[in-house]
Amino acid sequence: MISVLVLGSGSATPRVDRNPSGILVNSANSSFLVDCGEGTQLQLRKYKQSLQRINHIFITHLHADHFLGLFGLISTQGMLGREKPLQIFAPKGMEEIIKVQMKITKSWLTYSLSFHEVDCSKSALIWEDKEMEVYNVPLDHKIACSGYVFKQKKKPRNILPLKIEQHKIPVYARKEIKLGADFVDEKGRVIPNSELTVDSEKALSFAYLSDTKVLNEAPTILNDVDLLYHEATFLNDMADRAEATHHSTAEQAAEFAAKCAAKKLILGHFSSRYDELHEFVSEAKPIFANVHVAEDGKWFSTE
């Protein structure tokens, strides 16, 4: 399962009930942070999430409402005695902003901080470990901007414990069987893999696309995405304003989710002009039924 916690569902002008952008992505034993608007460290505390569990931060673009909390978060991680390295993935400029503040505030960190410049002109695998791959996806905003796609790696098949016993499968043979091999027993009999194993859990995916004018084409990497967070700054009666400011409407986000054959859609990044969000759902639902609206403090997960 991949679970995400909305830390900020607002847009550039924040509201008391909607912080600037930030989302925590939990998968297996890892926590990733995507975007880090002003107040993100306090939102993490408010919702009782560990600051130190985050080892990787992905910034979509360098507008203030998406990165302004970064220096506060990394400072606090240091003051709390962090020793684990922290990696930041962001468009060009993020490192300069942080380094200038480090220099002027005469700050030093107790841990290693590294920056990885994301090339927002193309999609690429930008990070992976044994469980997860993270890709960036170029978005269409007024400034260099990338969405991020978190894809769990497919785990090997599971050998049924009963079959290990029945066929006396030695330890050395099990790795190959998990990868799909048949098993030849002591008497030379071939036991087909399908009798020995069951498929592992589905590898799931989450994509975060904000801020962007809706993309005309759904990038291949988003095909069948399990959980899609797409910005919907406006309702469709403000489609002109969305176009002019390189944002999307709820209707456009729903159409895009349908194009991707996404399983579930979360709308977020709402303009501060909207007090209520039910119209975002009613606009998107006829086009994409499994639609939800982001709210600060709300968890969503793959199904």
Place this chain on the structure above:
Amino acid sequence: MISVLVLGSGSATPRVDRNPSGILVNSANSSFLVDCGEGTQLQLRKYKQSLQRINHIFITHLHADHFLGLFGLISTQGMLGREKPLQIFAPKGMEEIIKVQMKITKSWLTYSLSFHEVDCSKSALIWEDKEMEVYNVPLDHKIACSGYVFKQKKKPRNILPLKIEQHKIPVYARKEIKLGADFVDEKGRVIPNSELTVDSEKALSFAYLSDTKVLNEAPTILNDVDLLYHEATFLNDMADRAEATHHSTAEQAAEFAAKCAAKKLILGHFSSRYDELHEFVSEAKPIFANVHVAEDGKWFSTE
């Protein structure tokens, strides 16, 4: 009257119930902001204070918890269509931090933003208008740091309306009388000023001293200050830690308030280790009776 609204009573490591530093100072028709930690713009909204009423911002020092909300606040002021100029008073480096972010985020403002570099090595009058003077006071912190003192200007004396009528005081003569002159009537009689006027309201003062190791001497500018906000990061059992980190204890702040002959003391900038604040009061009260603890969202005023 001078009223202040605490926007952040916490220190470097924020808590959900204590934002980083920030205080709003209201006097007559003006609002001043002192310090602007992360989340200050949201605190202003939460407590229903106008962002646009603030025309002058004073930053004590360049530690993240005192300035990190500045770029967010000035960006939002712009997005809301501000046209009035904004002036920022801060130690060297503030302008560079903001300008780098303006450049990299490709931001522009709809209003004029000017920076005034505060020399933290000496006290000086750094701003005034017809109602108020603002002085900086050098503090003893690990980095260049200034407190700020807001002093209302004494208004001219008030002429009693009855006396204007009785002695037929012409309009042209009133300005001098308000400044203390006697009046000579048509018949050459001298009416002493004391019969014609009453004193104007007392000119009040507010001082904000954070962050600092307690000062050995009370600067003259703080004599008889009406309302004093002094940091008390620690209780006195951590006086060694206060000394090492250039902060103060509640006891030290109370002693300092007594030295200044302050009328009222507010303690703030509490370390995140303290859940409850009543010990700050009980430690300070025997030394300085009119002591209060800052809490986010709480108003205090001169008496």
